[in-house]
Amino acid sequence: MLIKSHRDLAVYQNAVSAAVDVFALSRGFPRAELYSMTDQIRRSSRSVCANIAEAWRKRKYQAAFAAKLSDAETEAAETQVWLELADRFAYITSEEMRALDDRMEHIIAQLSIMAANADQWTLR
Numbered sequence: 001m002l003i004k005s006h007r008d009l010a011v012y013q014n015a016v017s018a019a020v021d022v023f024a025l026s027r028g029f030p031r032a033e034l035y036s037m038t039d040q041i042r043r044s045s046r047s048v049c050a051n052i053a054e055a056w057r058k059r060k061y062q063a064a065f066a067a068k069l070s071d072a073e074t075e076a077a078e079t080q081v082w083l084e085l086a087d088r089f090a091y092i093t094s095e096e097m098r099a100l101d102d103r104m105e106h107i108i109a110q111l112s113i114m115a116a117n118a119d120q121w122t123l124r
Contacts, residue, residue, distance in 0.1 A: 006056035011110035015052055015072070018103045019045040022079065025100070029091045037091075041082035047075040048107065062122045069115040076104045076111070 006012050022045040029038045055068030080101055087097035114121060 006053040009052065009056070011107060011114065012049060012052045012056075014103065014107050014110065015045075015048040015076075018079075018100065018107065019049055021100060021103075022083075025092055025096060026086075029086065033091070037082060037086065037089075041079060041086065044075045044078040044082060048072050048079065051075060052111075059122045062118045065122050066115045066118045069111050069118075073108050073111045073115075076108050080104050 001008070003009060019042075023042055026038045026041055051068050051072035055065050055072065058064040058068055083092070083097050083100050083104070086092045087094055
């Protein structure tokens with residue numbers, strides 16, 4: 001498949017899907033968490049997508065491309081932390097947490113593979 005934009009990347013599509021699901025799940029968080037946990041988990045999950053898009057646009061420079069992929073990876077890990085806390089506070093079920101956590105792990109793996117093979121993705 002010819003990849004013309006970041007939207008064509010499987011990792012981007014997975015990240016957007018996960019961010020949408022995080023948003024839907026976080027709607028059930030207590031109102032008191034609106035400006036803390038709810039905001040943070042939504043921001044970090046959306047940031048995964050944004051950093052992938054930014055990485056794609058930085059393909060001219062291998063180091064910059066890899067750095068933005070690393071940023072996306074760290075945002076995915078941050079999302080995992082918020083999911084774990086939401087589970088421990090019983091804002092979500094353990095099954096919901098595990099399902100989204102597994103998806104984030106898959107996204108992190110995809111990003112790691114891309115970063116390890118940055119030379120195959122960058123412009124020459």
